[in-house]
Amino acid sequence: xxxxxxxxxxxxxxxxxxxxxxxxxxxxxxxxxxxxxxxxxxxxxxxxxxxxxxxxxxxxxxxxxxxxxxxxxxxxxxxxxxxxxxxxxxxxxxxxxxxxxxxxxxxxxxxxxxxxxxxxxxxxxxxxxxxxxxxxxxxxxxxxxxxxxxx
Numbered sequence: 001x002x003x004x005x006x007x008x009x010x011x012x013x014x015x016x017x018x019x020x021x022x023x024x025x026x027x028x029x030x031x032x033x034x035x036x037x038x039x040x041x042x043x044x045x046x047x048x049x050x051x052x053x054x055x056x057x058x059x060x061x062x063x064x065x066x067x068x069x070x071x072x073x074x075x076x077x078x079x080x081x082x083x084x085x086x087x088x089x090x091x092x093x094x095x096x097x098x099x100x101x102x103x104x105x106x107x108x109x110x111x112x113x114x115x116x117x118x119x120x121x122x123x124x125x126x127x128x129x130x131x132x133x134x135x136x137x138x139x140x141x142x143x144x145x146x147x148x149x150x151x
Contacts (some may be wrong), residue, residue, distance in 0.1 A: 103120050
C-alpha cells in the first residue's frame with residue numbers, strides 16, 4: 001500500500017513538473033466566441049476624456065481621450081478603421097458597448113490582448129458595470145481577470 005502512495009505522488013509530481021502557462025500569455029478572450037463592434041454610435045457623444053475603471057491588459061485608472069477619428073490610450077493612438085473599430089500598430093480596439101447616456105463604455109481587443117470598461121466622472125454605477133460585464137462575457141472575455149480601480 002505504501003508503494004502505491006509513492007507511485008501516486010511521483011506521478012503527480014511528474015504532471016506538475018512541466019512549464020506552467022503564464023497568465024499574461026493566455027488571451028483574455030475566447031477566440032471561438034462571437035464578437036462584434038458597436039455600430040451607429042454617436043461619435044460626438046463619445047468625444048472627451050474618460051478614465052479606465054476596470055481592465056485587464058491595460059492599467060486601471062489610465063486616461064483615455066476620444067476624438068472623432070481616434071482613441072488615445074496612454075501613449076498609443078488608435079485610429080478609426082471602421083464603425084466602432086480602431087487600430088494601432090496592428091492591434092485592434094473595438095467599442096463593444098456604450099450606455100445610453102454615453103457615461104460608460106466597454107472596449108476590447110478581439111485578439112484578447114486587452115479589455116476595459118471606461119467611465120466618465122466619478123464611480124462606475126453598478127447597473128452600468130453589470131451591463132458592460134454582460135456584453136463582455138457574451139463576447140468571450142475572461143471577466144475574472146478584470147482589475148478594478150479603487151473607488
